[in-house]
Amino acid sequence: MSVRIGVFICHCGTNIGGIVNVPEVVEYAQTLPNVAFTEGNLYTCSEDGLSSIRNNIKEYDLNRVVVASCTPRTHEILFRQNCELAGLNKYLFEFVNLREHCSWVHMEAHDDATLKAKDLVRMGVAKVSLLTPQEDLSTDVIRACLVIGGGISGLSASLTLASQGYHVALIEKKDRLGGLLKDINRVFPSNEPSSHLLDPLISSSSKHQNIDVYLEAELIDVKGFIGNFTVTLRQNSKTKELKVGTIIVSTGAQELQPVGSFGYNRFDNVMTQLEFEQRFKSDFDGLNRVVMINCVGARIEERKYCGRFCCITGMKNAILLKEANPEAEISILQRDIMACGKIFEDYYRTALEMGIRFIRYNVDRPPDVTGSDNVADKVRVYHELMGKDIEIDVDAVLLTTPLVPGEDNQKLSRIMRIPVGNEGYFLEAHQKLRPVEFPSDGIFLAGCARYPTDISECISQGYAAAAKAAIPMAQGQVITDAFTCEVDPSRCSACGRCVEICPFGAIDWADWKDLKGKTRSVAMVNPTECKGCGLCSSSCLSSAIKLKGFTDEEILAMVNTV
């Protein structure tokens, strides 16, 4: 059967069309070998674009499809499925990225971008001609989830999964559940003790028949893939192996200790908000004049991010102080009050109405805390609205600091091959639409391990990550991409490079009988564990390994057209 290619070129609104001359590229694509149909679409991913692909596959008898649009990261599945709906094997599809690889990086050079777009399309057409149909692989999913971290996010995730009938292994490195919330005195905006919220969750998790809690447990190793992970723990110097289908990372974060700032460590009465909560609980005797300094260690050059809820934490402690002693003078030195949404703006208003003073300071003229011996007694600050320095007498200074990433993040990142972002927090698969998923299948993320997150958000994220983990476990099977590596045993020299290099442990030794009936040991890829990264095939000295969908012939065909 002759190769008949359809090429669909997307304007992506103005994302591509505003820079690349799409009609010109469409016309050009028509002249390429084996191309039977071409078309430009405002959005190829819209229902209009997709139905046009389906209709033209039938009408023009197309047996290969090229879409030149955006990125396979978000859209490959969609276009592949669409080909399948029209009766075409979904692996006979090739994606050309005209947005990230062309229009977005050449915004100032329209003509050159158009030329490059033609090159990219020509390469895609050359490759698609050589693609062959492939079949998906499917594997069974173990109906159990590993939850790492027993704070409020991990507890929430564990409990909802357990109620849905899945087995949960909840591991916690400390000797108790509850995480950071356990150290917190009262919670905003209800100002009730954190134990009211936490204790019922800890007790139900400990009692639930579907949850095994491992305290003082450390994660040593994770092997395997979605549906079938083998996890090694160390608990009481013994190691233990667990089999799970999915993993949720909810390892939390910790409060920043602002060493060297604003008299911290120098004065006994200068402390962080969390230290204040632990030291004073509800007896605030002697705290009649308190100054809080917000954004300590946050929104500055070395730590650019905002702690998200620290403003509200400070407000909570100010309100508690003021409730205990309405005469107390509380000033909050702030840069912006982050009282987003419905509840927190009211909470802010309550604080204002109680007489708590909010004073804006400029990051370039930070407050100065002074005192004698080891006691701070004055805070001096430039008052922006008054345009002058003011001095406030204090009994205590509370420093509002953000959370900082958990100390184990880097280690966990290596063990599980999950990414960490610039700030040291775990990096989700997509900031906007996949906030609780990792790029690796079967591993999910919740709570402060991702970014500072308040209690109700932690609970929500715990539930959300649980929903994502429940999906493959409910389906019972996962489909793995057919683009995996394959060893040609007759060419394998058994050097072992691929076995060593594979980051997924997907290659092992196996006996193979050659044509003469002689048995020898060769490398073999387990396709369900192979992620198709191609490291083995590119490092094989005997050219014995090919990556389906990216064979030497296919790649060279692309290169040779440029």
Added chain:
Amino acid sequence: MTRKAALVIGGGIAGIQASIDLANMGIQVYLVEKNPSIGGRMAQLDKTFPTNDCAMCILAPKMIECANHENIRLLTYSELDELTGHAGKFKAKITKKARFIEEDKCVGCGECAEKCPTKVNDEFNAGLGKRKAIYKFFPQAVPSTYVIDPDYCRTLNGKKCGVCEKICKANAVNYEQKDEVLTIEIGAVILASGFDLYNVAPLTEYGWGKIKNVLTAMQFERMICASGPTGGHLKRPSDDKEPERLAFIQCVGSRDIRHKRYCSAVCCMHATKEAILAHEHCPGLSSTIFYMDMRAVGKGFQEYVQRAKDQYAVEYIRARPGRVTENDENQNPVIHYEDTINREFRAEEFDMVILSQALVPAESNLSIAEKLGIGLDEFGFVSNPEGMTNPFGTSREGVFGCGFCQSPMDVPDSVVRASAAASKVAEVLASA
């Protein structure tokens, strides 16, 4: 594989995400949307902060996944009439409004709308531009079926016309089509009815509706969007000229005890985004954002604001402008404000002013809440009696809320809440 069923009300990003998650768990989903297409507010946005991902590019695959999923039944242009029963065993009555178009026949070619003689204000484009009385909700609508607006169609109002019926080669137009009532059985309900835009006309001090070059943020969003009424060209309504200086006024109707006292949570960031995008459209352009507190609290948001300052000529002034007037000679809006840092009153002229209007719970919440038998708070958001311990709960067991109908929140928070509500539904159905 389908075992149990759930009803999702609202086809915006939250409702879409909840539906996909439930369907992927093997649960039958009925997704009810009052508009002719799913997509919700996100479909109206040009790009999204802080990654500048094109909104439609990341939303469209999800809309299509919803439409194609074997476990999801899309009920667009439909509304809930009644919910009876209890958690685990509800019965819902749903009216599928007449589109006056046969869904299985319409191919979405659009010839009908080209010939239709009646022009109507286009609400999808926030009132900028016109659509016809027979129309597709927006170019990437799912389903892509056209619909006839019974308020404006000449034939349906007894006047002589019938143009669309004559022109339609697929014979899809059916003026006799009637509303259809469906009864479905479900175990749980998720409400994801989203938000509406606060009407800023009563804030007469800012001149919206009187001064041509004062727009709302949603109008501006549509203007810079390639599929919008100007094809993505930024131009002043008064003279079609490209603007060089923009101003954004924050908290218009929000954080204001005369209007809505809450913070709308997303406007600091969408103003920053719109200023960045405007600069990309017109490289010489500069923007000034008048704000009270710059609430850039999400992941990557502070860096985004910094980038706006460093690379996109965006200036932030802490001030709450008191008044916007118009320079009669050039139709430039003039902003009167007190610069609180330098402590002086100023009047500054701009080419266009964009108002970051308050966002309010969908107006339809009132009637939906009554039919669902759930409580709302004083603003019309879904009330949540258990507070933070059950952030998705409502006053009725088995009915959950997610997204902006609960409280102002951005897209990532909405999809988190949506997945979380899906997990709650799975719990209910597992024990039912």
